[in-house]
Amino acid sequence: MAGSLGIDEKNKSRSGFINLNSIGLFLDYYELTMAKADLDHNNLNTITENYYVRKIPQGAYLVSAGLEQVIHFIENFKIAKEDIEWLSSTSGKDFDEKFCKYLQDFKFDGDVYAAPEGTVVFPNEPIINITGRSLDIQLFETYILNVMNYQTLIATKASRVVRSAKGKDVIDFGARRAHGRDAAILGARAAFISGVIGTSLVMAGKIWGIPYIGTMAHKFVQDRKSELDAFREYAESFPHNSILLIDTYDTLKGARNACVIGKELRENGFELKGVRLDSGNLLDLSKKVRKILDEEGLTQTKIFASSDLDEFVIEKLLKENAPIDGFGVGTRLITGANYNSITHEGNVSALNGIYKIVERIEGDAAIPKMKMTDDISKATLPGRKQVYRCSESGRFIEDMITIWDEKPDSKHDWHPLLIPIIENGKTISNFPSLREIKEYAADQIHMLPDGVKKNNGAQEYPVKLSNQVNELIDNILHK
Amino acid sequence: MAGSLGIDEKNKSRSGFINLNSIGLFLDYYELTMAKADLDHNNLNTITENYYVRKIPQGAYLVSAGLEQVIHFIENFKIAKEDIEWLSSTSGKDFDEKFCKYLQDFKFDGDVYAAPEGTVVFPNEPIINITGRSLDIQLFETYILNVMNYQTLIATKASRVVRSAKGKDVIDFGARRAHGRDAAILGARAAFISGVIGTSLVMAGKIWGIPYIGTMAHKFVQDRKSELDAFREYAESFPHNSILLIDTYDTLKGARNACVIGKELRENGFELKGVRLDSGNLLDLSKKVRKILDEEGLTQTKIFASSDLDEFVIEKLLKENAPIDGFGVGTRLITGANYNSITHEGNVSALNGIYKIVERIEGDAAIPKMKMTDDISKATLPGRKQVYRCSESGRFIEDMITIWDEKPDSKHDWHPLLIPIIENGKTISNFPSLREIKEYAADQIHMLPDGVKKNNGAQEYPVKLSNQVNELIDNILHK
Missing domain, CATH: 3.20.20.70 (Aldolase class I)
Incomplete structure (x- = not known):
């Protein structure tokens, strides 16, 4: 799928700065073509997508960061009229009037739940949980990944330093x-x-x-x-x-x-x-x-x-x-260097966070979605999920990934990580100041077991799957 | 040197986007304090600074990129009045009225010579040559390094791919x-x-x-x-x-x-x-x-x-x-990954380009400046310099770094790499379109000897120092 040449040498930018009036153009083109195909085929169902990380590049924990910029984007998602015209004229025969009108009228009316910035998180735990119309929420993918992957990479690296x-x-x-x-x-x-x-x-x-x-x-x-x-x-x-x-x-x-x-x-x-x-x-x-x-x-x-x-x-x-x-x-x-300057071992300096569909609503039914691959460690955990964490004597003990409405056992004092940020398109969270986030992050790091915090040979922190998550996986695998 | 807390939670940005009216704030604080000390002590001499790279992270050549954004910055360098007030109020006792007025009236009136974007360049070759008042041109350091280091890293990586x-x-x-x-x-x-x-x-x-x-x-x-x-x-x-x-x-x-x-x-x-x-x-x-x-x-x-x-x-x-x-x-x-996915050797993904003083004008004399270190390979080449390149049968043969007015020997057909972009503060270069830059870069890569272009075990391209450059170094080392 190739957009035609969008060249316009006369009006081109020289700075490369983003125009807030067209912040919605910060997306990969396939998000637009998929939305167009959704609209054409009346695929307006509600789904949930998760932002999460499969693998930590260095060490055994991540410090989540970037949520405030993500929410700013969702609140301000917009493509200026002139840029919709530009899209329409440069994308060959890809877009019609109906789709352009959809873009012009775009308004997110779904829900966002997320772990507050500064939260310590682990592989496969949903960090952001977005529920909304399938065609709408796919438009957020690139921006979420860009901002969360980079800031989480750097917050994690900085925590180590x-x-x-x-x-x-x-x-x-x-x-x-x-x-x-x-x-x-x-x-x-x-x-x-x-x-x-x-x-x-x-x-x-x-x-x-x-x-x-x-x-x-x-x-x-x-x-x-x-x-x-x-x-x-x-x-x-x-x-x-x-x-x-x-x-x-x-x-x-x-x-x-x-x-x-x-x-x-x-x-x-x-x-x-x-x-x-x-x-x-x-x-x-x-x-x-x-x-x-x-x-x-x-x-x-x-x-x-x-x-x-x-x-x-x-x-x-x-x-x-x-x-x-x-x-x-x-x-x-600042590059989140994945390089050990003592052993000289190095790798790619990026956080490979992803944004994946986990549930689709059809009528009254919630259909869990799971990306299968030959490698089970690369599979997406199905269902709309919550993460619970329990602590003892001021230290984190273990996490449990559950289905959204599922409660973990009552033996421990479990605390949910994902809190409501946007409901029905309306931001309901008061954003903490950067200083409050900093204090919260310091507490989080403090509560992490010492073994998890070593620069070399860090222990894995225990993250368990709840009974219902395991059942969903079994059902899907053996279907 | 610590600026006081600049916190202003109420008016803080949520997007983190740059305000073009204060693009001049994209600098490291020491550039401001040094400029203030220059102004206090009437150090208004003309100097030349060079942007260049000491070491190529991967392979044996670089493709220069980012100049258009650098020139945009120099042309638009500005700190809004309200941001000067913010600086003044948050920097403790660091800045006085005289310095704030200097910032407000800032206008670059010097010269910029540079290798056009898409030029193949090598270690120690000046890529950008800026001449102007010492206190002025140090304010460009961080922006030049940020934009040139990243785009050159990516243009180089992309060329390999x-x-x-x-x-x-x-x-x-x-x-x-x-x-x-x-x-x-x-x-x-x-x-x-x-x-x-x-x-x-x-x-x-x-x-x-x-x-x-x-x-x-x-x-x-x-x-x-x-x-x-x-x-x-x-x-x-x-x-x-x-x-x-x-x-x-x-x-x-x-x-x-x-x-x-x-x-x-x-x-x-x-x-x-x-x-x-x-x-x-x-x-x-x-x-x-x-x-x-x-x-x-x-x-x-x-x-x-x-x-x-x-x-x-x-x-x-x-x-x-x-x-x-x-x-x-x-x-x-996009991260310019310094990682060999076959051998699994990796390092930091950054281009360590630097911006260094090479000459200071005192009266009629041009005093060459050379950063000495114990490691001669880390020394800055002194003097305001040009780079000449010679070709044979459509292939680059060798480069020579000369003093600005020095001509290399006449045995070969030498071609200067640095061309005038800004003179006396006025942009005199017509910027090529991105497509023209792309064609030029393709020619450059084509003309590079095959041995220099290998992914593994690439040959070093010959870059020589002219007689006058060698004499300057000798004079400085034995002084």
Whole structure:
């Protein structure tokens, strides 16, 4: 199915930014053709689709993120009249007037249930549960997958990095290596949810209210007669708030120059806030630099480090007692790098979340749907489902995936993960602030069993299927 | 250097989309603090910064992409008055009135030289050369790196995939696994430049004029009584243009159902356009499906394949004569996956391009700048530079990096890569259309020596340093 050439060189965009009035164009073309075929054949039944993840790329848990953008999309789903005309004229004979009118009048009137952002989730658990007309809700697929897959990937990666930093500050330095502008912005948000304290990207600060943070670049030092001149000028401009980058020429000489400035600042009633290491052997250098700073009485001056950091490197540095107070983490955080920098094993950096039909309503009957494959681990769990979680002494014990109205056994104190967000097309959830999401995510990670949280050799968290789910599967497999 | 909490929960964005009126906020905070310190100390000298890449993540060449978005940014660099006020109020004591006025009045009046999009480039070659006031041009760093690193990564990956497909169609199916919405949109553009024929993402079709293409999802089949019903309904809606997905239940049965529909279509004067395989052993299945289609006389019906494809898998399939006519490539294309699916070796999926000062003007003198490190391969080449390339019999022979006004020897026919784009703040280049860029990129790849284009064990392309560049380095190292 090929749309004709949509070329319009004169009116083409140069920025590539999304026009909110046509946000509904963010879909894969097959979603439109399937909707057209549904409309042609009066397939207006109600179905439920699930967003879920089959496999975790790194470690044994995921931190869910991206729901607020998904709900914004569903609330604002729209294709501008001129863009419907564009579709109609560029898609060959694919679309008729009836379908264009359907697009123009589109209004979602179904239900969305979802795990709140910051919830820890596991493979095969529904994270978003959307119920509505079959032809309508397929139009959400690409946007949901794009936004949820990326933000969940980054929130999960950030959680690993923050955990490994054991209470030291972690700052997002990733904008320059993010996959496009949106990745820098959404990635900063997802990382903040999982405990990163701020971002280098000012625009993410503006959009999300995240603290923005910066030090200095090598360029500032190279652009002056000497490193000492550069440090002095910077400290004069920001006496209250200077972090000096000391590795442009020679890190230890840089540390001594920083001490000169630190003492000058002190004479004027200020303290040098910090120095940053950006290359070399961070363990060795941080120890030597700490010694130099301490010998000069700059015991308050902190040491920040950057340079290809990730959870593995940070864990190793802190195990070996590197006196580093904060970490700027860039490329490997913002790309959700599926790469172990100690073992050098690597894979694709993406979260393969999917959006699948699980139930179709026909008259009074709910027909469970299950994608069969030769590999049962790749099958979709059938039916509209809920996830229950039980805790003991402030720790998660196990999860159970149930059919929507099914209650798990009463032996444990089960808590449902999916909560109502949209009902009959109306948003009924008050969205938490980003700070509330962050606190909730911290609680979630805290409650996760320690064995599940290891960087290497993490234990699998127990997720069980309820009796009714197992019965549905049996019925379908043996039909 | 930490900006205070910029939190403003009431006015926060929910979409995360960029506001064009404040596109200038897409920068790392240190670019602002350094500019403030420059302004405070009257450091208004002219410098040159280079965007270039030190190391190619996969293979032995890069296809440059992203320049049009960079130029759009420089032309439209702006921070809205209200956002300057926001900066001023959230950055603690960092900014004063003088600096806010500087931001408000910002106007770039320098020069940009660059290799046109689609140019094949190599490590250490300047790809963009920006000359202007030191404090101004550092504000472009993050945006340039973000846009160029990602699009060049994807144009390069796409070139590898397209080359491996040996003339068969390659289609971008990546939107759902791209790192955010922008990655899907910019990635579709970069992939199109390198020979991908279309994208599944309708919005990329609208924004860039790229053909959009789709088939059907498993959901369409599962949402009906039978696969045959689903195929028939789809073909009724799109008799001229149906590609049927045949692996929902059993691929070979699916192929036979497709034949039933193909013959029904033919009775009505249409041909079944194609079938799609999305799982299983693609080599084995494509051969069996081709046989089934041919036996039923559907020799015109094409076979498309998707499912974790990349250049390695496609190369192997075609070597083994898989009768596949087109490939839908998703995750591994749009994330620039640095992963060899045959050897299972993987690394971080990012292009580590950098933006570094190379020259500073002081009075009449041009002072070359070179970032020293213990590792000479990580040093920045000093001076404002040009790249010359020579060809013989329609093939590139070698490149030479020279000082800006230096001419390489006259023995060869050298051609400069960096062309003027902006002079004195005014754009003087007519931007080529995306189709022209695509044709140019195809020529570039064609002219690259075969040994450089292998998926495994590619030869290094010869890039030499001119006499003057070598002299500058010697002078700096021995000073």
